[in-house]
Amino acid sequence: MSAPRGSGSPRTALAGRVALLTGASGGIGRAVALALAEAGVDLALTFSRSPDPAHGVGEEVRRLGRRVAVLQGDLADAATPGHLVAETERLLGPVDILVANAGAGEQRVWQEVDVALWDATLAVNLRAPFLLAQAVAPGMVERGFGRILALSSVAAYTGGVVGPHYAASKAGLNGLVHYFAGRLAGDGVTVNGIAPALIEQTGMLPQAPEGGMPLPIPVGRLGLPHEVADLAVAVLSNGYLTNQVVLLDGGLHPR
Template sequence: MTDLDLSGKVALLTGASGGIGRALGGRLIAAGVKTAFAYSAHPDAAEQLAAEAQDAGVAAVALAGDLADPAVPERLLREAADALGGPVDILIANAGHALQQDYTDLDLEAWDRTLAINLRAPFLLAQQALPGMAERGFGRVLFMSSAAAFTGGIVGADYAASKAGLHGLTHFLAPRVASRGVTVNALAPTLIADTAMLPRNADPRALPVGRFGRPEEVADMALAVLRNGYLTNQVLSLDGGAHPR
């Protein structure tokens, strides 16, 4: 098996019912990846992805779980392994949460929920999954971040802080497993159409490309990252040229 061939691998994709999650799910199905499509509040899209996978002859399951609950990450990994015949080889921490509001209106409950879903849950998932990946000699972890981690963004202080935390987590974890065939990266898109995270006042004319990104473009980049065994410890921007670095 080459790095490019992910068929038969087992994946857990969180946030599978969102716009980017649905696009990622379609790409994983096309690649022959056995996938657990995890969702919180909207089962229809995740269940549809599982049905599409099964129709294509690829094992899949839809799993419910609120990632604000610290017990859920371990349960999702266990249920994915039980349903798909083996431990998770590919972890895509895509679930995100934010309510657009000014920092002066942000209360502690909202702050804690955002940090729990966007940062604590990805850490707990990785903490559980990485040792087994390293032992087996193959693994992929991809954290879905945001350009707000670089710029502060316009969604909220909690959202920006949580996504910046993912970058630190990426850089801490990646070198500790790199020699064992495991990569850890983050993807930081901005202003993606048909997603809950698209700010209400976003203007596509502010982007050099003159339009919002598409979930399918994020999914294409994600699959390229997952297929590359030499790419690790990186945060990749996908922002229509808005923030050169």
């Protein structure tokens, strides 16, 4: 039996690949950017409203010897995903790895979620990853190699603490992972998600709240961005792992 396209060796060498990473101005995005740069990946890093952190990460990536492009784009705008992919390809070459990490999560109880917040959250957290995947997948299939990774959340399973708009957007994202994974697996393209619980040192959760943990996390502490990044590199390096959303939640939610 001949090997399927893109199956390669058991461990995928990421060095020399080009990645498009959204939300690089945030806590998890920065950690993933540095971990990928250390693995030898060239990076297009995107931000929306925080140019300084994004350019700071860009400088760190450059110091690690990788090529880097820092791109601005509001992912609530449906035209942005296609623009970001085109700019990445123009500046760095075809996208081998997509990390759809950017996410919006304004905390609101269900009574206070209006249509504008619902639509904005779904646009960034669900529609944009779909449009990004739709834009990069044809080239990945043509080349017989690709990696798509989406940042989901434990809220997709538990409902979480941010609000119904956020939980629903992340549950939808998991469906997107499963849809694309099944269709692209035979072409050397893996599609997975990581679903963290509470990760500190991020814009969403700068530090552990005073007065105790908002959720009963068995490990007894919040997660750290580098723990998400370590898992991201492991997932992206594994050509046999696809169609999975990996929970990274300190034991909060068994599945």
